[in-house]
Amino acid sequence: MINSKILKIASNTKCFGLKNTYTHKSNIKNSKCGDRIKVEVVVKEKKIKSLRYETEACILCEASASLLARKIKLFSTKDYKKDIKELNESIRKNVEYLPIKFLVFKDLINKSNISRFDCIMLPFNALLKALKL
Numbered sequence: 001m002i003n004s005k006i007l008k009i010a011s012n013t014k015c016f017g018l019k020n021t022y023t024h025k026s027n028i029k030n031s032k033c034g035d036r037i038k039v040e041v042v043v044k045e046k047k048i049k050s051l052r053y054e055t056e057a058c059i060l061c062e063a064s065a066s067l068l069a070r071k072i073k074l075f076s077t078k079d080y081k082k083d084i085k086e087l088n089e090s091i092r093k094n095v096e097y098l099p100i101k102f103l104v105f106k107d108l109i110n111k112s113n114i115s116r117f118d119c120i121m122l123p124f125n126a127l128l129k130a131l132k133l
Contacts, residue, residue, distance in 0.1 A: 003107075006063050012070065018040050018052055018053075021040065024131055028126040036056045039052070041131065048075050048076065048077060050069075057122065064122070064123050081128065086099050
């Protein structure tokens with residue numbers, strides 16, 4: 001369900017727009033709904049320093065990309081694949097439980113949005129692809 005919190009998250013476009021300054025980049029499409037995202041990532045010393053994005057996507061994907069870009073420093077290249085695997089496993093078990101690193105995504109990842117989980121995960125998967133993990 002789309003609520004005012006999700007709209008507020010999506011409306012923060014601080015990291016929206018590609019600048020052609022990156023160490024890694026990717027372009028990915030959600031085969032289920034057609035959402036698209038392009039990401040540019042800057043990695044230094046195995047730390048993710050920044051993420052910029054452009055989307056042609058639903059509001060949930062937009063909000064997810066916006067929040068991920070702003071919270072990208074929570075993740076390192078070393079642990080990112082493991083973190084995403086942990087998130088996917090916890091969602092399959094109980095959508096109400098989120099790993100600590102993902103608590104900032106609680107307004108997006110919840111029971112009312114679980115059917116749109118692929119839309120929410122698209123920015124995360126684009127980052128996985130960019131980092132070739």
